[in-house]
Amino acid sequence: MIEWVPTADGVAAVGRNGSVRLARTDWERTPPALPLPYPSDAGIAGRLTALELDAPAHPDGLPTDGYVPDGEHVVAVGRDDDLEAAVRFEGPARVATAADSTRLAFPEPSPVAVGVRDAPPAPETIPVPRTPAGVAAAVGVAGGRLPDGPERSFPPERPHPPLVEYDDVPAPGTGERAVRFAVPDDLDHVLVAAPLAYYLGADLTVGADAPLLSVPETGFEYAFGSLPTFASEVADALRRVVHLDRCARAVEAERLDPGPLAGLGLDPAAVRGVPPATRYATFLDADLDALPDWHLSTYVEAGYERARALPALLDRLSLVYPAEATEMSPRDLLSASLDDFYRGAVSISPLAPELGVGDAHAWLADGEVVDAFKTTPRAFENARSRRDRGDALSVAVVLNDPAMDDELAVADAYRDRAGAVPLSVEVHESLATDDLAAVLERPTDFVHYVGHCEAAGLECPDGYLSADSLDRSGARAFFLNACGSYREGEALVERGSVAGAVTLEKVLNEQAAKVGTAFGRLVVAGFSVERALSLARRRIMMGRDYAAVGDATARVAPSVGERGVLVVEETTRDGYAVRYDAAPNGGGSYRDPFTGDRRPRGEPSRATLDRAAMRAFLDGRAVPVRFDGDLRWPEEVAGTLDRVRGVRQSVRRP
The missing domain is CATH 3.40.50.1460 (Rossmann fold)
Incomplete structure (x- = not known):
């Protein structure tokens, strides 16, 4: 799970095992001229004159400080138990290494391909009784490991929940939690409540007559309806708190629009300074006009063998419905x-x-x-x-x-x-x-x-x-x-x-x-x-x-850059009304390709582009395009634009 976030001088690849910063000089995004170093989970490609990574180089035959001749080379960087990165480049170049950095410099703009790989440790397994209370306790243990601040909305900040193993043991204790979520004593309610309870870090318990979420220290209570309404209400609550956390979090250079918070009279810095229970009591009591699209919902037929998949669903922050x-x-x-x-x-x-x-x-x-x-x-x-x-x-x-x-x-x-x-x-x-x-x-x-x-x-x-x-x-x-x-x-x-x-x-x-x-x-x-x-x-x-x-959320190959889809919604006299869809992923953000701003994933960006601007947008991107009701690729769309231009020019000739 890699997220790309901007920095003052480049970009950072952030994963569960840490991050690697890439300071880039004279950066130009281009189609990949070199293949990503492999194996990789994600990558970027382009041209530049210098690249500095804030991690030491691995011994790989390259000089630790000196000249690299013509030819294709790969240098790998990383620390023990950290995110791994590798750069494929063409020499000549100069390599300079230090205890905490690696720098490549080129005599002229040169192609590079950077691949990153995050290999999180295997999650631990906790034994729980084969009961609704046992499954609920496993959810509580998982939620207790999230960071306190709104940074928990940033996907790499959430560790994989512990796996579940059924055994004849007492349910693990979670201690006193500021947020409490009580549901009826059946597996259906536990599974539906699990994503929200996990994200809030709540103590999830069974035995209530009806679902009730409470924050005793503030007196806040949130009463839910019965199933199946309960599932829709949980979905709305989780989407709301994740989105508002995302607007408040402090991830370097992300700068998301604080408008949803401002509309509630809240300041991001102030929100970051209060305890989670206070934050979520405030969020759950608020009304929002619109929410970004959610990435995944899972429809579960209650059963203890299927409940073994719950840690994976929590890891993906999937909503759960009956x-x-x-x-x-x-x-x-x-x-x-x-x-x-x-x-x-x-x-x-x-x-x-x-x-x-x-x-x-x-x-x-x-x-x-x-x-x-x-x-x-x-x-x-x-x-x-x-x-x-x-x-x-x-x-x-x-x-x-x-x-x-x-x-x-x-x-x-x-x-x-x-x-x-x-x-x-x-x-x-x-x-x-x-x-x-x-x-x-x-x-x-x-x-x-x-x-x-x-x-x-x-x-x-x-x-x-x-x-x-x-x-x-x-x-x-x-x-x-x-x-x-x-x-x-x-x-x-x-x-x-x-x-x-x-x-x-x-x-x-x-x-x-x-x-x-x-x-x-x-x-x-x-x-x-x-x-x-x-x-x-x-x-x-x-x-x-x-x-x-x-598990169809799985990818076969690493993506290069931020993966999105361009949708041509309408052809107008002024050009093309287009929409860029970056797939939602449970709290991430993306760079708006039209304005450069950061947007929540699941919230599309729109623009009207003339023919030249459309060609410029497609140049260097491998983004699929929905155009004239069909799925196309940039080179196909560029050909269509050229043909349209040719027809228009011939029509204008006297």
């Missing part, structure tokens, strides 16, 4: 009338969940759903254990349907990404069952399968491969672009994968190729599995036939 859904007919999916054109024959009966707020939605319950990704406790366990990576992002493309060879273009899309991330791409065609099993079982970052799926498994020339037959799934993430591949995707997650994209129903070949190519490009560009699929499936009418499984 899992409620209605059945959908094939006609609801707009598929019944198109059967003759579909490939494959496997289908399921999806459910339509009743969704609350959230940019993304996770389904932690039985059944298969549309508009939400299906997750399990095993998926989060896999996400914690899949940290080791090789020197390059490994991608395997499997084409087991010759009629779908158009989708082999995705291999080129992956290779095109090699300018930003070291990438190895293997392409396999017409794999037999044993060979496909070998590809799926060996450690790989991403497997993209194109073909058919039947009830017996993924189709091969010599039969069918069921994911249930694998010893393990070595693919960290996957895309099974085959009709009705949902069950096979679930099996891959249970055998070791973190997340993947699948189909709920039968899909047309042409549409499958569109989604597959777009998804592949997005996922290796640093988008999460869920967000990549959400964007990719907009390309086709039958987008709801695609879904994600596992």
Whole structure:
């Protein structure tokens, strides 16, 4: 979890394990000319004449103080148990190292790619009784480890909550807490209350007739309604306190608009100076006109095995709702009338969940759903254990349907990404069952399968491969672009994968190729599995036939810079009315690309750009663009702008 924040002379990468400051001279953002050092969780790329990092260099063969000749080099920096960073650059350059800094200087502006990696320690495990009180106590322990100030709204400042292990032991004590949250003695109420109780650092207890949050020292009480209203009220309260904390926090050079606080008669410095209980009693008693979009909501069917996923949900600061859904007919999916054109024959009966707020939605319950990704406790366990990576992002493309060879273009899309991330791409065609099993079982970052799926498994020339037959799934993430591949995707997650994209129903070949190519490009560009699929499936009418499984908040590849989407909302006489969406992430902020100001993630920025300004905006950015109802990339949009200009000039000629 890396956040980029500005500094007086550059930028800082902030993670749970610390931060690294990058002082930059003559900085210019450009498309990546060099691949990020790998493995990385995030990175930036551009040109500059000097770069100084506030961390010592690791011994790597470079001179500790001297001249580096022509050629490509990598220097790694970092302290013990700290955030790690590495810089890939082209010489000649001068390197100067000290006990607490590393400096690179170039004779002229030169390309660099900086990658950062945060490897937080494994969270501890605490034993709790298999009761609502036990789960509530685990939430209290986790919340007690957050910082006191509003900086707890900054994602890297929140340590991973302890994992839960059920045992015949007394519930752990949390001591006297200034904020108390009492709920009825059942697991449904505990799970729904958990995110708010965790963030407030409250003592969460069971046995109340109705949910009540109180701050005894101030006399403040906040009474909630019964389920399901309780879930919506908790969601509103959590969104409110996180947003106001974000406006008050003191993160270097962030300078968020204090307007929401000023509207309540509050000063950020004064807010930072009061105890958390007083701060939150004030926030919860306030009315706000609008709140930024929230990043994630999870719909949980109460059960103690599913409650084992709660630490992961708290870590992501997901809202929690009860899992409620209605059945959908094939006609609801707009598929019944198109059967003759579909490939494959496997289908399921999806459910339509009743969704609350959230940019993304996770389904932690039985059944298969549309508009939400299906997750399990095993998926989060896999996400914690899949940290080791090789020197390059490994991608395997499997084409087991010759009629779908158009989708082999995705291999080129992956290779095109090699300018930003070291990438190895293997392409396999017409794999037999044993060979496909070998590809799926060996450690790989991403497997993209194109073909058919039947009830017996993924189709091969010599039969069918069921994911249930694998010893393990070595693919960290996957895309099974085959009709009705949902069950096979679930099996891959249970055998070791973190997340993947699948189909709920039968899909047309042409549409499958569109989604597959777009998804592949997005996922290796640093988008999460869920967000990549959400964007990719907009390309086709039958987008709801695609879904994600596992921990779909996971990313396959590091992002370069701040990841966002440009939406062209309207073409006007003055140019283009555009919106920039930076995905919300539970308290982060981003740099408004139009004004340079910092904005809360989940709050879009808007501007009107003429053709020249649009070209300038797209230059050097790898941002996907929603333009004329389709998903495009900057070079495609630039070509469209040039054609429009040419047409207009020809029309004006006498």
